[in-house]
Amino acid sequence: MLDVRGLKKVYNGGARQVEAIRDLTFTLSAGELVCLVGPSGCGKTTLLKCVAGLLTPTSGEVLLQGRPVTGPPPGMAVVFQEYGRSLFPWLRVGENVDLPLRQKGLPKARRRELVTEALAAVGLADAESAYPWQLSGGMQQRVAIARAVAFEPEVLLMDEPFAAVDAQTRADLEDLVRALWHKLGVTILFVTHDIDEAVYLGQRVLILSSSPTVVREELTVDLPDTRDQLHTRGHPRFTALRTHVQEQIQAAKRGLPSPSAAGDGEE
Amino acid sequence: MTAIARKVAAALALPVVLFAVWWLATGSSENFYFPSLRVILSSFGEVWTGDRLVTDVLPSVLRLLCGYLAAVVIAVTAGVVIGSSPRIRAFAEPALEFLRAIPPPVLVPIIMLFAGIGDVMKIVVIVFGCVWPILLNTVEGVRAVDGVLLDTARSYGIGGVARLRHLVLRSASPQIFAGMRQALSLGIILMVISEMFAASNGLGFAIVQFQRSFAIPSMWSGILLLGILGFLLSLVFRLVESRALSWYHGLRRSQRS
Numbered sequence: 001m002l003d004v005r006g007l008k009k010v011y012n013g014g015a016r017q018v019e020a021i022r023d024l025t026f027t028l029s030a031g032e033l034v035c036l037v038g039p040s041g042c043g044k045t046t047l048l049k050c051v052a053g054l055l056t057p058t059s060g061e062v063l064l065q066g067r068p069v070t071g072p073p074p075g076m077a078v079v080f081q082e083y084g085r086s087l088f089p090w091l092r093v094g095e096n097v098d099l100p101l102r103q104k105g106l107p108k109a110r111r112r113e114l115v116t117e118a119l120a121a122v123g124l125a126d127a128e129s130a131y132p133w134q135l136s137g138g139m140q141q142r143v144a145i146a147r148a149v150a151f152e153p154e155v156l157l158m159d160e161p162f163a164a165v166d167a168q169t170r171a172d173l174e175d176l177v178r179a180l181w182h183k184l185g186v187t188i189l190f191v192t193h194d195i196d197e198a199v200y201l202g203q204r205v206l207i208l209s210s211s212p213t214v215v216r217e218e219l220t221v222d223l224p225d226t227r228d229q230l231h232t233r234g235h236p237r238f239t240a241l242r243t244h245v246q247e248q249i250q251a252a253k254r255g256l257p258s259p260s261a262a263g264d265g266e267e
Numbered sequence: 268m269t270a271i272a273r274k275v276a277a278a279l280a281l282p283v284v285l286f287a288v289w290w291l292a293t294g295s296s297e298n299f300y301f302p303s304l305r306v307i308l309s310s311f312g313e314v315w316t317g318d319r320l321v322t323d324v325l326p327s328v329l330r331l332l333c334g335y336l337a338a339v340v341i342a343v344t345a346g347v348v349i350g351s352s353p354r355i356r357a358f359a360e361p362a363l364e365f366l367r368a369i370p371p372p373v374l375v376p377i378i379m380l381f382a383g384i385g386d387v388m389k390i391v392v393i394v395f396g397c398v399w400p401i402l403l404n405t406v407e408g409v410r411a412v413d414g415v416l417l418d419t420a421r422s423y424g425i426g427g428v429a430r431l432r433h434l435v436l437r438s439a440s441p442q443i444f445a446g447m448r449q450a451l452s453l454g455i456i457l458m459v460i461s462e463m464f465a466a467s468n469g470l471g472f473a474i475v476q477f478q479r480s481f482a483i484p485s486m487w488s489g490i491l492l493l494g495i496l497g498f499l500l501s502l503v504f505r506l507v508e509s510r511a512l513s514w515y516h517g518l519r520r521s522q523r524s
Contacts, residue, residue, distance in 0.1 A: 054418050071421075078422045085415035090437045090514040099433060100423035131514060133521040151423065 001187050002028040002051070002155055006060035009046050020046045022212035024060070028155070033181050033188045035198035037245060038208030038216075039253045044191045047213070048159045051189065052078050064155065074104075077148035081160040083141040087132040093119070094128035097147045104151075118150035119143075121180060138169035142176070149180060155187045163193070171229050174201055178227060195249065199223075199242045200232060207245060209252045216252055219245065302484045311488035319473065327470040328496070330386055331458045334393025338450060342398045343443060346405025347435060356406065363403065371396035371457055375464050384465040392461040397450035404446030408439025441515045444508050451504055455497050470496075 007024040010017055020043035028034050038044055049055040051062050053072040062069040064076065077100075080086040087096050094115055101111045119125050122142040132140050141161055148156055158177070162170040174197060181188055192198050198205045199221055207217040223237055232238055286304070293303040315324065349355050349363075375392055382388035412435055420426070420434050436443075462471025470493060477486035509516070 049418070052422055054421060072424065074424060076422065078419070080415055080419065082415045085413050086419045088416065088433065088437070089518045090440075091433070099429075100425065103423060103425050103429055131517060133514075133518045147423075 001030040001032070001065060002189065003063040003066075004047075004051060004060070005063070007047065007050055007057050007062065008059045009043070009050060009055065010058045019212040021050070021057075023214050024208075026206055026215055026218070028187055028189060030154075030187055031185050032204070033178075033190065033202055034204045034206060035202035036189065036191045036206045036208060037193065037195055037198040037249065038213065039210045039249050040193055042208050042210050042252075043213045044193070044208065045159055047208075048078070048157055048189070048191050052076060052157055054078075075154035077151045077153035077156050079141070079144050079148050079156070079158045079161045081163050083137060083144050083161075083164070084133075086144055087140060087147075089131065089133055091131075092128065093124065093130050093132060093135070093143050096132065096143060097150050100147065100151050114150040114152070118146040121149060121183070122146045122176060136169075138165045138173060141165060141173060145173075145176065145180070149184065153186060155189065158188065158190045160192055161190075162197070170197070175229065177201060195242055195245045196233070199238060199245060200227060200229075205241075205245060207248045207252070210255065217248055300483055302487065306484045307487045307491065310482075310484035311491060314485050314488055315492055323468050323470055323473045324492070324496075326386075326468050327458055327462065330389045330461075330469070331393060331454055334390040334458070335397055335451065335454045337390065338394045338397035338454070339401060339447060341394065342401035342446070342450075343405050343436075346402045346443075347409050347431065347439075349402075350406040350409025350439070351435070356410070360406075363399075367399040367403065371453075372460050375461055379465060389458065389461040389466070389469075393454050393457045396453045396457040400449040400453065401443065401446035404442040404449075405439060408442030409435055411442075412438045441512055444512060448501075448504060448508070451500060452497070455493070455500070459493065 004024055004026050007021055008019075009021040010019045024047060026034075036044060036047070046055065050057045051069070053062075053069045053076070056070075064073050067073075088099070091099065097115045097118055098111055101114055106114070115128070116125070119128055122145050124139060124142050124146065127135060127139065127143070132143060135143065144161070162173050165173065177188070177190070178201060180186075190198070190201055192201075202221050205219045205221060206215055207219065208214070209216045219241070221241060223232060223235060223241070290304045293301060294305070296303045349359050371392060374395060375388075378388050378391050378395070382391050416434060416438065420430055425433065458469075459471035459474075462469035463475050466472040470489060474486055474489040474493075477483070477489060
């Protein structure tokens with residue numbers, strides 16, 4: 001479904017060259033929910049922008065259903081971390097969700113249906129005529145999620161979407177993402193710096209090294225498919241997994257080689 | 268209802284006081300150059316309610332509106348082009364700053380040379396003065412469009428005309444309106460000045476004529492009319508602005524609280 005092959009991104013800032021991403025290769029199958037975690041500053045956002053077609057990689061390629069991504073592909077939606085800056089403040093909630101659909105050229109009745117459904121799915125059916133800035137941060141991010149859902153993407157990219165909301169709201173939104181994923185069968189790539197969040201949400205967790213970034217480890221989360229905040233987080237397996245991820249991240253920060261040594265030591 | 272009444276009363280209080288002071292201070296004025304307000308008001312009624320409304324006020328207002336609207340269209344178009352590209356901006360900005368620094372009235376004699384002394388000359392003068400504040404503000408506004416919003420629009424395939432209409436212009440609209448507000452008062456000044464230089468009708472022309480023929484109360488009434496005209500135009504402007512920027516004022520309030 002989504003193939004990332006040998007992705008490399010070097011920023012040229014005058015005389016200084018910054019290698020944000022060295023060599024990233026991973027694959028998402030259709031309908032998968034995969035989380036990407038890594039130490040702070042490891043180029044997670046750069047990676048996501050390359051996948052979304054918003055940045056051109058220095059080398060390597062991103063394939064969506066076998067077709068190379070050169071610009072933002074039509075079957076992809078992105079939810080950004082900065083919800084306050086990603087919704088159009090001059091459009092009402094409903095219009096924010098509707099605008100990409102209008103751009104797609106969908107008939108009016110269908111758009112109406114999608115907007116209503118998407119807002120209901122995120123629990124904001126009655127906020128349609130409010131402006132985004134009249135809502136709380138968590139609600140604004142729900143609107144951004146509704147906009148992505150209404151777009152009916154094949155792949156949904158989420159860039160640390162809950163980093164700026166409080167812990168309780170975050171827990172609710174995590175469950176919302178799991179619920180929507182189950183309901184829609186969409187493929188989700190979820191980028192986060194929160195280890196618990198990655199293990200709680202994902203079917204797989206990709207652990208990144210620190211910059212210049214490679215994939216340090218791919219971890220399958222063998223927790224039951226039905227997850228809830230109370231029991232899953234108390235599950236011994238959850239604790240074991242999160243400890244493992246934590247160790248890997250700590251090791252990555254110190255620059256230690258990964259146990260599998262995948263992608264490392266090529267130079 | 269009482270809240271509205273109180274607002275209106277508050278807004279009118281100072282003008283009423285000022286008029287009262289003017290009325291009392293000039294009540295028994297024998298000074299030829301400073302006639303009493305009573306005389307000015309009665310000449311106001313005579314001068315500005317009849318033919319002159321059509322022969323002087325209307326042409327002035329039409330020139331102002333034509334010049335102003337043309338300036339808005341030109342300045343916003345150019346501002347979007349310049350603001351969208353750092354390269355064009357670096358190229359054009361020094362020249363713009365220079366042109367802006369020229370006081371538009373000094374161009375009246377030059378513009379007269381090629382545009383004559385008709386309506387075209389006056390409209391060109393108004394356009395030339397009004398363009399700068401709108402242009403420079405539009406450039407700033409377009410330049411400052413949020414990067415996350417731009418990425419959002421791109422990832423949802425919002426490009427071309429839709430991007431301009433729903434993103435760039437809306438995002439820059441607070442700055443565009445700030446420029447338009449400055450341009451409006453400039454426009455009124457230039458309207459009068461261009462008519463004082465060379466004209467056969469218009470408010471500026473009429474006021475100079477009254478002054479030259481020593482019709483002092485009429486002259487004062489013309490100045491009063493200019494004040495009222497400016498006030499009404501800014502009232503209309505504010506109505507339009509508060510509708511177009513209601514989201515912006517709401518956003519600002521929500522960020523402050």
